[in-house]
Amino acid sequence: MRKKIVAGNWKMNKTFSEAETLITEIADALDEVTLTNAEVVLCPPALYIEMAMDVAFESNFTVGAQNIYPEDSGAFTGEISPLMLKELNVAYCIIGHSERRKYFNETHQFLMKKVDALLKHGIRPIFCCGEILSEREANQHFKVVNDQLVESLFHLTTEAFRNVVIAYEPVWAIGTGVTASKEQAQEMHAYIRGLVAKKYDAKTADETTILYGGSCNGKNAGELFAQPDVDGGLIGGASLKTDEFMQIVSAL
Ligand code: PGA
Numbered sequence: 001m002r003k004k005i006v007a008g009n010w011k012m013n014k015t016f017s018e019a020e021t022l023i024t025e026i027a028d029a030l031d032e033v034t035l036t037n038a039e040v041v042l043c044p045p046a047l048y049i050e051m052a053m054d055v056a057f058e059s060n061f062t063v064g065a066q067n068i069y070p071e072d073s074g075a076f077t078g079e080i081s082p083l084m085l086k087e088l089n090v091a092y093c094i095i096g097h098s099e100r101r102k103y104f105n106e107t108h109q110f111l112m113k114k115v116d117a118l119l120k121h122g123i124r125p126i127f128c129c130g131e132i133l134s135e136r137e138a139n140q141h142f143k144v145v146n147d148q149l150v151e152s153l154f155h156l157t158t159e160a161f162r163n164v165v166i167a168y169e170p171v172w173a174i175g176t177g178v179t180a181s182k183e184q185a186q187e188m189h190a191y192i193r194g195l196v197a198k199k200y201d202a203k204t205a206d207e208t209t210i211l212y213g214g215s216c217n218g219k220n221a222g223e224l225f226a227q228p229d230v231d232g233g234l235i236g237g238a239s240l241k242t243d244e245f246m247q248i249v250s251a252l
Helices: 016-030 046-056 082-087 098-103 108-120 133-137 141-152 182-199 202-207 221-225 242-250
Strands: 004-009 038-043 062-065 092-095 124-129 165-168 210-213 232-235
Touching: 004 092, 004 210, 004 242, 016 038, 016 046, 016 242, 038 092, 046 062, 082 108, 092 108, 108 124, 108 141, 124 141, 133 141, 141 182, 165 182, 182 202, 182 210, 182 221, 221 232, 232 242
Parallel strands: 004 038, 004 232, 038 062, 062 092, 092 124, 124 165, 165 210, 210 232
Antiparallel strands: none
């Protein structure tokens, strides 16, 4: 049975003291929740990972990172390696987020290297894919997502691929307050699962966790997560408020 996940992508938000408060609040709230075959992942800025790990040690969530550079070490000023994350026991890392594709010009090939670098160290990529608005309007959204998966993920062996979580995030829905409808989400998630089945096999596809991301909140999470191919969410803005985030977690 595939695992359900709600992952909070904090992006570049919160000072250290604010982050400590938020993470403690979420940890306390999670103490009251029973998660069955489901996981909560918090992805704070890298600077706060160690603090988050300390809290996670006695709580009900897992810690993820937002980015890595695909080398173990070296002259890459300002970057963080998967080897560094591994020693801190970081379980997940977001890869291919549309903000990194757009502002940092990350290409399919570079993302492929990042995926490989993470898997080499046993860190599970949360691989983001999704179209921009003009691509959807031109009815290119399936092709765009297909290409993103083919170019950056489908070189993996079946065994390696089984460690990947996919997040479908239509770019027009990220941070805009415009959520994909449950039908749009389900349609794309089913399409992605079909691609995985074709490339690998039905069992692998069935066990792949596919998250929805893009203006997911406490109100719409229930109907989105109720779709047969939506296995949870990658949450930006709403992951920065304990009550709202917990509403989303309770929709799992
Ligand atoms: P949002 O962001 O929930 O604020 O739309 C989602 C994401 O970028 O992962």
